[in-house]
Amino acid sequence: MTDQQKIFDAKSTIKAGDLEHKRKIAFNISKYNTAVIAGKRQFSDLELARKKAKNVKWKVIGNLEHYLEAFEMNFTANGGKIIWAENAEEARKAILDICREKNTNLVVKSKSMVTEELHLNKFLSDNGIESVETDLGEYIQQLDGEPPYHIVTPAMHKSKEDVARVFHEKLGTEPNLTPSEITQIARDNLRQKYLAAQVGITGGNFLLADVGGVCITENEGNARLSTAFPKTHIAIVGIEKVLPSIADLQLFWPLLATFGTGQLVTVYNSIFTGPRRDGETDGPEEMYVILLDNHRTNLLRPEVRESMYCIRCGSCLNACPVYKTIGGHAYGATYSGPIGSVVTPHMEGMADYKHLSYASSLCGNCTDVCPLKINIHGMLLENRAIAAASKLNGFAEGAAWKFWEFAMLHRSSMDAAGAGIKNKVVNRLFRDSWGHTRGPLHFAPKTFNSMWKERKQ
DSSP: OOHHHHHHHHHHHHHHTOHHHHHHHHHHHHHHHHHHHHHGGGOSSHHHHHHHHHHHHHHHHHTHHHHHHHHHHHHHHTTOEEEEESSHHHHHHHHHHHHHHTTOSEEEEOOOHHHHHTTHHHHHHHTTOEEEEOSHHHHHHHHHTOOOSSSSOTTTTOOHHHHHHHHHHHHOOOSSOOHHHHHHHHHHHHHHHHHHOSEEEEOOSEEETTTTEEEEEESSSHHHHHHHSSSEEEEEEEGGGEESOGGGHHHHHHHHHHHHHSOSSOSEEEEEOSSOOTTOSSSOSEEEEEEEOTTGGGGGSGGGGGGGGOOOOOHHHHHOHHHHHHOSGGGOSSSOHHHHHHHHHHHHOHHHHGGGGGSOOOOSHHHHHOTTOOOHHHHHHHHHHHHHHTTOSOHHHHHHHHHHHHHHHOHHHHHHSOHHHHHHHHHHHTTTTTTTSSOOOOOOSSOHHHHHHHHHO
16 A cells, blocks of 8 residues: 555545534535536536537647647747746746746745646745735635645635634634635735735636637636736646637636536636737736646546546536545545546556545546536546556455456355355455444345245245
């Protein structure tokens, strides 16, 4: 068992028994589910929209180099600068070089899972640069010293009382503040950061190949402030986020909003095609886009290629019974939930993270709710097959499954072992996993097969 699996087992065991955690998640996800039902009504033919979106991504990922080169050509023609980063180290170095060139010790950052993937805040802090999260949920998590809990709603696991406690402990505010008071304090604190920062960092929801644009979707306006006041804007975007045309947004923006938060469309939708031009009153003087691979090309293998269609709406997390039981932090990876369990083993190493693909009931609910109809549970099964074929599961597990296979294919072998033997084998073999939180299993004295034969006679 790897260290990562030990950490996962320990964290998931604790969270699975935490009733207060379950209550908070159930409450927040119930609000999401209600909103999504209303949001879906905007589509006259939702299934057609989902199929069209999937076909667009299929076309893009199948010709990824073509669309990325088109984006680079059009973005640089607009005055922007492109940096290709093969891995996290190259991306971090490029960001640090820009910050040092601008002689800044403060950056403001909008919500971005890619920057979490880079562990950017810690990296910049280690190099004497303060990186401030400006999304309210991310700001709360940063104050509390925690990574995001969820792809879309970083502080989903916190109640309003938890957030008030964080502000009281970290900022010295009055205890038991209301949500509106907390929001106002955050707004006041962050406004000063926007004005002082020389560099603003964002992610990107989509890249538009035909116009060289970076799309940013948000509900708070903090991304716009992070790009309007600082003189330099750095957008860090995974290479899979590209779309062929600006016309595709009429399909993808409503899908992302509906399946992400249940909205018809998010409050702020911005397209950045480069730095500020003559005659424009705001925006950065320089704009960089860092196109990040960081092992994403490992996902191009046929078994899991569909995972690159993901638009990071988070709907599969909200639908997953495992995620709702163990929470986002138990996964020990940037991307949690079903889609995270698909991509993480290929991006971080199958040997260390193969266990995530087994943390699923394979119920298929993740696939059903995905706006792009990505076969998520099928790819989890493919990951298991890849791990087994690579002999990463160990001799004991392999032998156990061979024994199980033999027994399942030979009824006489199953019937030969009486209830007493079965009870001992199961209750001893799985004592530390199944039996740790459950009572012992007791097999019936007679098998169904034997009772059927007696009845027929």
